[in-house]
Amino acid sequence: MNIVAKKSLGQNFLIDRNILEQIVNTVEIENKEILEIGPGSGNLTQYILKKKPKKIYVIEKDNDLSLLLNEKFNDEINIINDDVLTISEDKISKEKLTVFGNLPYNISTEILSKWIVNLSKKFWFNELILMFQKEVADRIIAKSNTSNYGRLSILSNWKLDVKKIIDIKPESFSPRPKINSSLLIFFPKKDFFNFENPKNLEMITRVFFSQRRKMIKKPFNQIFKNSKEISKKLGIDLNLRPQNLDPETYYQITKEYENLRS
Numbered sequence: 347m348n349i350v351a352k353k354s355l356g357q358n359f360l361i362d363r364n365i366l367e368q369i370v371n372t373v374e375i376e377n378k379e380i381l382e383i384g385p386g387s388g389n390l391t392q393y394i395l396k397k398k399p400k401k402i403y404v405i406e407k408d409n410d411l412s413l414l415l416n417e418k419f420n421d422e423i424n425i426i427n428d429d430v431l432t433i434s435e436d437k438i439s440k441e442k443l444t445v446f447g448n449l450p451y452n453i454s455t456e457i458l459s460k461w462i463v464n465l466s467k468k469f470w471f472n473e474l475i476l477m478f479q480k481e482v483a484d485r486i487i488a489k490s491n492t493s494n495y496g497r498l499s500i501l502s503n504w505k506l507d508v509k510k511i512i513d514i515k516p517e518s519f520s521p522r523p524k525i526n527s528s529l530l531i532f533f534p535k536k537d538f539f540n541f542e543n544p545k546n547l548e549m550i551t552r553v554f555f556s557q558r559r560k561m562i563k564k565p566f567n568q569i570f571k572n573s574k575e576i577s578k579k580l581g582i583d584l585n586l587r588p589q590n591l592d593p594e595t596y597y598q599i600t601k602e603y604e605n606l607r608s
């Protein structure tokens with residue numbers, strides 16, 4: 347079957363053998379259950395299979411590619427011809443999954459936010475190895491007091507520890523994207539703040555970072571009636587800027603907000 351890459355589905359196929367090899371060498375695959383998101387024509391799938399997983403599930407939205415994968419791999423893989431944004435990943439297997447995804451760039455942060463915000467107490471995965479546009483990856487791993495630091499860093503680091511594995515150049519893909527990519531690995535944290543409603547963390551970071559150059563006095567006043575008292579209690583200097591507060595402080599602010607409303 348001749349594959350014509352569909353732009354609307356973010357189809358940039360990874361063709362660099364060294365990179366494919368590096369990706370499957372980041373974690374133990376043998377005898378593990380694997381979930382691959384957006385397998386495309388199966389380039390990465392092939393490398394995963396060489397590592398002898400116990401089982402491999404793939405979620406591919408494109409009907410043509412799902413047929414192609416079926417022809418190519420037959421019963422070696424379990425194809426879920428569906429949209430990753432609407433599927434319940436925790437229903438796929440009883441075992442915890444190792445997840446690989448060379449995601450379409452236009453939905454990558456939406457997927458991550460779905461997995462973090464929707465995540466119940468029980469993690470359905472052991473680790474996530476995901477490809478992002480480099481610029482987005484740099485925002486995810488950014489530390490406080492840097493220009494890339496913001497909402498995405500705070501939300502992504504709430505329940506997960508994250509590390510960069512490698513940067514990947516456009517030449518490693520076909521067709522070539524216009525941007526550089528980075529591969530990140532995420533591990534579930536053992537301890538994290540439990541929020542009644544994770545949307546409160548989203549709301550609070552939105553209010554703070556909508557004016558990232560201004561002092562946090564204003565967003566603090568917007569969120570809390572008695573903001574002076576609360577900032578004192580939490581040990582936060584209201585003359586700081588949003589990017590000076592580390593992620594833990596945003597989690598504490600959210601917790602305080604929820605406590606006051608309950």
Ligand code: SAM
Nearest residue numbers: 355358359360384385386406407408429430448
């Ligand atoms: N993993 C392949 C590779 O490395 O060669 C392909 C990666 S390509 C960047 C993204 C893949 O995700 C495409 O195969 C595309 O059809 C699929 N895709 C796009 N949107 C999707 C969605 N909402 N749910 C599942 N798969 C999706």
